[in-house]
Amino acid sequence: MIKEMKSRLSAKVFLLTLLLIAVCCFTTYSFILQAAPKNYQYDIEDVDLELSFLPDEFSRIEKEYAYMFLEAESVWIEEQYENEFELHFFQSDGQEVSLHDINQLVGGQITDYEKKEKTKHYTTSFVDSDSIYTLLVTRNTAKHTQTEEAIQGTLPVLCLVVLSGSVISAFFYSWYMTAPIKKVSKLSKQMADMDFSGFCPVGRADEIGVLSDSLNTLSRKLATTLSELQEANQKLQADIDMERRLERQRVEFFAAASHELKTPITIIKGQLQGMLYQVGRYKDRETYLAQSLEITDTLGKMVQELLTISRLDTPGYTCKKSNLNLSNLIIDRITAFEDLFMQKDLTASQSISPEIYILGDMQLLQKVLDNLLGNAAAYSGAGNQVLIKLWNEAETTALTIENTGAHIPDEAIPKLFEPFYRVDQSRNRQTGGTGLGLYIVKTILDLHGAEIKIANTVRGVIVDLQF
Template sequence: MIRKIKSKLSVKVFLITSMLMVACCSVTYLCIAHFAPYIYSHDLAEVEELADMLSEELSHIPKEEVQYFIQGYNDILTKQYDDEFAFHLFQNSGNEIALSDLNEFTGNKIDDYKSTDTTREYEISFADSTEAYILLLAKNTNKESQVVLALQKTLPILSVAILLVSVIAAFFYTWYMTKPIKKISKLSKQMADMDFSGLCPTNRTDEIGVLSHSLNDLSKKLAAALSELQEANQKLQADIDMERRLEKQRVEFFAAASHELKTPITIIKGQLQGMLYQVGRYKDRETYLAQSLEITDTLGKMVQELLTISRLDTPGYTCKKSNLNLSNFIIDRITVFEDLFMQKDLTVEQSISPEIYILGDMQLLQKALDNLLGNAAAYSGAGNQILIKLWKETETTTLTIENTGAHIPDEAISKLFEPFYRVDQSRNRQTGGTGLGLYIVKTILDLHGAKIEITNTIQGVIVSVQF
């Protein structure tokens, strides 16, 4: 029971309020009982005879003996009539004379006793004085009234009434005080369970209302913080997944690189051993030395491209961008490739908008553009065209390179930017290259925030780059 009381705020408030109400009512009752006037047990008619006797006798005694004479009658009233009555002496003007000294006044007036039960007023004069005085017998207002008796009689009923009123008042007071606190407690439990959907009522302006507002604000802020934390966790998980994918790509890349490097090295090793031991066809050293040199050149290009990829994929690598005139830059690179296009019997048509500037790393963009132009020349048959266009619309600069007479299988387009991927699965060096060119192009363009797309057209294949 005690444990339940300690754990329930409503029970505590109810008991404390009930006890306070009972205590306050009890103190009020005691104060009333203590300060209420007493009950009068004698009637005024019983003492009127004494008033008549005193008024008659005072006219036969001198003034200096009056106070002793009146005091003697007051003593009789005290003993025989329980001090419920007292004599009062007034001047003819109405001022009350102190009985202890007839030359002093009490400060009261005869009119002050009109609300009290009194005998009639007796006009008297003393034996040695012709001055008129007024004698009055009145109830002693210092005695308590019937309230005390009434309170004593009503004490049992009053006690039950006090108890009932205290319990009812304590119940409603407890309900009023603890109802919002219970709601706040319920909301705090929800918040502890990471549920921030509930809100406290805020229709109060007192401290509980302020607490409700504060708790609602805290709930909203915690919900926002939790949402941000979840987003951060999701982002972190996405970063972890991305890192795993990148790690997987690195493993696959180095596995493919090892395979790609192993093939030409094995070929060179076999040719050199054949020529060294003059086995069969390898006796023609000039032919196979030339082939070995060609494979070595290809191997050198592959190593250079691997070094380029390693540099571009280094964490924290940033390219050195500057304001580059892309129009003049593309025209210059086309000029460099003119001899190759003539050897391939290819016609170049260009539509380059002048004075288009971008922020870019000229060396990296040169490598990317050279790879694209080289691919266009390599995969276009003799007599075909290479169409190069550059234009700008609003905030986007677009470069397209289309080579006619070529086609890429649809299933291969999505894999073109993978390292070591070649459409020609036979890996023929005459038609395939190293398989790293487009991967390097994509990496460089990603560093510049550009997008690249390769699609088939009616005439051939088009590469679209958007800066």
């Protein structure tokens, strides 16, 4: 039954109206209760102890001064107990006398207070009189009338509160009934405009809640489908752009490779023809045969590097990584280049932290080190230094190779990793460079997730690797 009532809008309206009436009545009752004075906060026994001392006090004073003690005690009781109690004084015949003048009767009898809440009867007498008097404290019944006065005084405020509460309740009621429909309408308009990012947070189990949940579900599914289509289109477009870029790079690479291969082949062909026909200076065959052999070696190096690039750029190629002692590998490669450094009159200075391990392919990283050390030897003049440093830095491993006495134009640094790029064409021809070394280095380091930077320093050029 409860489930059925939750699913029916009419039942919800009935329960909501009933709840609003209950809230209004409770608010009215609470306000009256709050505005009414707090009667009888103290017990009658609270004043018994105070009265127990009065007979002894009266027995030590004269009758004519009794009114002073009675008035003072009455005022103290009113102030101490917030006017909840009254002090009464009676003659021996039971007639009540005035607290301001005990010789004056007030018309009351002690029997008038028999049915009222009161303290014990305390009898006393005065030092100059044998008459017996009785005193007691009763509830101040006149205080009850203050409640009626308070309720009448708060009537205008109470009416204002009830009116305000009714207006607020009516507003809440209309909002509760129309807000979900407005949300559903807004969501449907967004969906009509192909905007599926909206959501209708109704949280109800009735007909409007079912409609809202259906629209939310439809919106999510359409948004998911549209997002998947957009992602598929973006991925397709990215694949197309990547394929075009790779194709353009292939065309540019093979065009550059064809040009680079054509030049040495043309030179060798010209020299061989000159030697065959013994034309002019080519009669000195020994000299030009040596030159042709040198060019052939350069051509062979270029072909080997092209094969390396072709292997590294093969789709799906992965290098064989293992836990590699990079410190030992660098020391081994520096040792292998000692003769070359001596021939170039270069001093190799190293600062290698021991036992530094990384995950990498030893053959590929050896090729990286050989290229970098070879470049340092090739482009440093005699008498300079090659400084190699390796250390751990936070979560990375840093390797720097600096060769002094060298300089690279600032505009050429961004192009150093392009295939077949040479800073100085004539100088690279003399040193046998193919323009592919740094391109291969960058490709290998990308496979290892490492970064490489080349920059000019005060002393020369530094290569910075971060693993």
